[in-house]
Amino acid sequence: MKKVNIEIDSKVQELEVRDSELLIETLRDRLGLMGTKYSCLEGDCGVCTVLIGGRNVLSCLILSADCDGEKITTIEGLAKNGEPHQLQKSFIEKGAIQCGFCTPGMILAAHSLLDKDPDPEDEEIARALDGNLCRCTGYVKIIDAVRDASQKINRSTKS
Amino acid sequence: MIKTKTTSPVGKSVPRIDAREKAAGEAKFVFDMKLPGMLIGKMLRSPHAHARIISIDTSKAEKLPGVKAVITAEDTPKIKFGSNEYFFPYTVDQLPLESDKARYIGDEIAAVAAVDEETAEKALSLIDVKYEVLPAVFDPVSAMKPGAPQIQGAMNNIGVMLPMQFGDADKALKESDYVREDIFHLQSAAHCALEPHVSLGQYEVSTDRITLWTSTQAPFKVREAMAKTLKMDAADIRVIKLNVGGGFGGKLEMFPMDFSACLLSKKSGGFPVKFTCTRQEEFSFTRRKHPMTYKLRSGVKRDGTLMAVTGEVIADGGAYCSYGPTVIAAAILRIFMVYKIVNFRVIGFRVYTNNPICGAIRGFGGVQSGFAVESHMDMLARGIGMDPVEFRLKNATDPNMETVNKLVISSNGLKDCIRRAAEACGWKDKFGKAKSAGDMARGIGIGVAADVMGSKMYKAHESAGSIIKVEEDGSVYLFTGAADTGQGSDTAMAQIAAQELGVAYERIRIKAADTEITPFDTGSFASRVTFISGNATKNAANDAKQQILNIVARELKLDAGALDMRDEQVVKAADGAFVMSFDQAVGLCYSFNYGHLIIGRGNYNPKTTPVDFRTGYGNISGSYGFEAQVAEVEVNKKTGDVKILKMYDVHDIGYPINPDSVHGQIEGSIVMGIGYTLYEDLRFSEGRVVNPSFSKYRIPRSVGIPPIESIFVETKDPQGPFGAKGMGEASLLPTAAAIANAIHDAIGVRITDLPITPQKVLEALKEKKAV
Numbered sequence A: 001m002k003k004v005n006i007e008i009d010s011k012v013q014e015l016e017v018r019d020s021e022l023l024i025e026t027l028r029d030r031l032g033l034m035g036t037k038y039s040c041l042e043g044d045c046g047v048c049t050v051l052i053g054g055r056n057v058l059s060c061l062i063l064s065a066d067c068d069g070e071k072i073t074t075i076e077g078l079a080k081n082g083e084p085h086q087l088q089k090s091f092i093e094k095g096a097i098q099c100g101f102c103t104p105g106m107i108l109a110a111h112s113l114l115d116k117d118p119d120p121e122d123e124e125i126a127r128a129l130d131g132n133l134c135r136c137t138g139y140v141k142i143i144d145a146v147r148d149a150s151q152k153i154n155r156s157t158k159s
Numbered sequence B: 001m002i003k004t005k006t007t008s009p010v011g012k013s014v015p016r017i018d019a020r021e022k023a024a025g026e027a028k029f030v031f032d033m034k035l036p037g038m039l040i041g042k043m044l045r046s047p048h049a050h051a052r053i054i055s056i057d058t059s060k061a062e063k064l065p066g067v068k069a070v071i072t073a074e075d076t077p078k079i080k081f082g083s084n085e086y087f088f089p090y091t092v093d094q095l096p097l098e099s100d101k102a103r104y105i106g107d108e109i110a111a112v113a114a115v116d117e118e119t120a121e122k123a124l125s126l127i128d129v130k131y132e133v134l135p136a137v138f139d140p141v142s143a144m145k146p147g148a149p150q151i152q153g154a155m156n157n158i159g160v161m162l163p164m165q166f167g168d169a170d171k172a173l174k175e176s177d178y179v180r181e182d183i184f185h186l187q188s189a190a191h192c193a194l195e196p197h198v199s200l201g202q203y204e205v206s207t208d209r210i211t212l213w214t215s216t217q218a219p220f221k222v223r224e225a226m227a228k229t230l231k232m233d234a235a236d237i238r239v240i241k242l243n244v245g246g247g248f249g250g251k252l253e254m255f256p257m258d259f260s261a262c263l264l265s266k267k268s269g270g271f272p273v274k275f276t277c278t279r280q281e282e283f284s285f286t287r288r289k290h291p292m293t294y295k296l297r298s299g300v301k302r303d304g305t306l307m308a309v310t311g312e313v314i315a316d317g318g319a320y321c322s323y324g325p326t327v328i329a330a331a332i333l334r335i336f337m338v339y340k341i342v343n344f345r346v347i348g349f350r351v352y353t354n355n356p357i358c359g360a361i362r363g364f365g366g367v368q369s370g371f372a373v374e375s376h377m378d379m380l381a382r383g384i385g386m387d388p389v390e391f392r393l394k395n396a397t398d399p400n401m402e403t404v405n406k407l408v409i410s411s412n413g414l415k416d417c418i419r420r421a422a423e424a425c426g427w428k429d430k431f432g433k434a435k436s437a438g439d440m441a442r443g444i445g446i447g448v449a450a451d452v453m454g455s456k457m458y459k460a461h462e463s464a465g466s467i468i469k470v471e472e473d474g475s476v477y478l479f480t481g482a483a484d485t486g487q488g489s490d491t492a493m494a495q496i497a498a499q500e501l502g503v504a505y506e507r508i509r510i511k512a513a514d515t516e517i518t519p520f521d522t523g524s525f526a527s528r529v530t531f532i533s534g535n536a537t538k539n540a541a542n543d544a545k546q547q548i549l550n551i552v553a554r555e556l557k558l559d560a561g562a563l564d565m566r567d568e569q570v571v572k573a574a575d576g577a578f579v580m581s582f583d584q585a586v587g588l589c590y591s592f593n594y595g596h597l598i599i600g601r602g603n604y605n606p607k608t609t610p611v612d613f614r615t616g617y618g619n620i621s622g623s624y625g626f627e628a629q630v631a632e633v634e635v636n637k638k639t640g641d642v643k644i645l646k647m648y649d650v651h652d653i654g655y656p657i658n659p660d661s662v663h664g665q666i667e668g669s670i671v672m673g674i675g676y677t678l679y680e681d682l683r684f685s686e687g688r689v690v691n692p693s694f695s696k697y698r699i700p701r702s703v704g705i706p707p708i709e710s711i712f713v714e715t716k717d718p719q720g721p722f723g724a725k726g727m728g729e730a731s732l733l734p735t736a737a738a739i740a741n742a743i744h745d746a747i748g749v750r751i752t753d754l755p756i757t758p759q760k761v762l763e764a765l766k767e768k769k770a771v
């Protein structure tokens, strides 16, 4: 067991976690943050993606014990004051969500990309999302949505 | 609170009704459910491909602290279930827990419920099963030979045999100017829905009732199979679907884990029990695509007239039948939807082996036949020097015709699809003019396909029902049995309801797929939901609308027939003149004078005639959808790599209820089809899946997705709700052939064996040089 302080979706959580406890378990089983899904628990699908310090990581490959002092954002922490993030809006408007099981991880992976590169080319978007599987959409509308979000964010920061 | 108002939403790309909650991470899947006292269920599976079960001793497992229940076949009524029981009763062949014999690696033998996963796993290891290992057989051709191990007691292990014969094929072959025979091999594949199979069962001791939450495409079918196998009244079983993280045909039946979750809950004294498949279980023990071999021998006249198609289809079915009969039937019968064939003789065998179970997967055998038939047609066309587009136009089915096997085709945009696909891609300038630059060669290829919209599989009817209630405050609730698994049917239903009722899309709240609350619906399969459930919903909305209009007419002393509702208003039908707002009209219904609760009812059963599977005659679907697809590829002759440059898809969808949603289905299908064509391959060794993970079984990823141009042909189907047809499967069917045909155009070699790996391309090139 280890005592850790982790900031999750802007709330600091004081937790006592098992040495072998995965971050995905802490989020879902301990904290009831069910927005983060998983699909393989082997690091192969990207479904369990969360942000640690803004970077996308696979919560099925990270031990909660190693997250002491980290700032974690899950899909549930992305909206600000009830207003969805532009990526969430674009995913909704562009038809990038079918079953929605990949969506939380996909949006967070895209978030991490736009943090580093606010104006990515389509190929860069595809490359950034390559670790995130989606079986429903064929990725076409997902890439559309990320492009749309980046354009809208850029426009609003310029104006 | 309603912020935006989209009136007349049909034909508009409104955002999905569930997109906000999905984007927010709030959408609930059964995967996310937790109930107080919930136990974890785990399945004990056979480690042998074929073995007699001598004894099962669960006593040690039962004594393990934390174990709340253990079940084997002895705790069950030992009643078999199957998926095609109405037309193929003899294919009902699987027990929820096997008692005498295990027939594949993974066969369910026992199940446990324990306080946590670790304890449940430990309990499994303490169950002592004595097996007598039997000889096993893993390929269908060996399985059909005399002396092969007998798996189910079916003669020569042939679970299903479908001989289809029309006209005089031998005579027509003799009269043909050109006859050729080709053999095609198709591999197995996995659905890979990202939400695994999950079941959460709860038994209520005081009422002797069961509630099952399960990630399914067909809750009513699951309830029926549960009632039968548990020997309970269907009324005592409630099956609830929440959001489903993809199905693709893999979640169309009751699974032993559904059954076991409920029985374990009962045995534990009413604790809820939840099973969640691991990804390895998903790949190895759920369902998979039928690997098939097609041998086709067909003849054409010099002018391109398709004279006869003959052949044989052999499918490895695995240990149980599942949806095997419909898969084989669809694999054979789909050809009549696209080609005017009069002389036909094809026999299909679905053979038991000791491999994991094959079942339904998007396309129901149509993907396999799509590759074989559409490659074969190309080869016939080239054999007589005819352009493949011309060849298809010459032989394509027409609107308003009856096929030789009595399919009734009403609206049919197939020829339009072919023409417009050829135009969009610039076929005339590209086909046969393969461009080579160094090691790179470009080519273009076409394939066509058809969609059914429904197919009776497990019941005599295929009805769907809908209820719409309009509350006093003007809120509108739609109750439908249709099962949205991510394809967007809830959204389509809400759009149809809003359009027919004349209210804004945003008014509609939908309650779907709960067997105790919503009307019956057979489920999400065979591209049926928009067409069948959509008609039911339209009828329900119309019923509610008439109730409102009747009261408005009485109040205003007008003829109800002279009124209509649109854009949130009651209007004069003749000139659209405003009469009163929707809210006023609803207020009137609920007023002192009328006190009328508005509850609209609707159902729909498509006009079909049952297919007689001994003869092949019958009309399987209320209407048919069509499409043509073109692939442009670039082949690297040095490495054998195939790059898809662009896909064109022209689809007769009748009329798009939600254009973006329809494009989304088409894009998803095509990309799934590209995966199957180029690399997806579920492989086996002695009955064991050797690549049960996303790292070893590759599915398409975001890099390398080609541009997809998706075009609609709107034929406004007379039966479809607002002219819409079902869709969602057809776009996957011609993809492999379109790509293979394009490769042939590029480098002059023909790959007849999927997946088209670089190695196969190189081998084929080498062979060509040697000739």
Ligand code: FES
Binding pocket: A037, A038, A039, A040, A041, A042, A043, A044, A045, A046, A047, A048, A049, A058, A059, A060, A061
């Ligand atoms: S669940 Fe973490 S990568 Fe698949």
Ligand code: FES
Binding pocket: A096, A097, A098, A099, A100, A101, A102, A103, A133, A134, A135, A136, A137, B194, B245, B246, B486
């Ligand atoms: S939307 Fe279903 S997996 Fe991506």
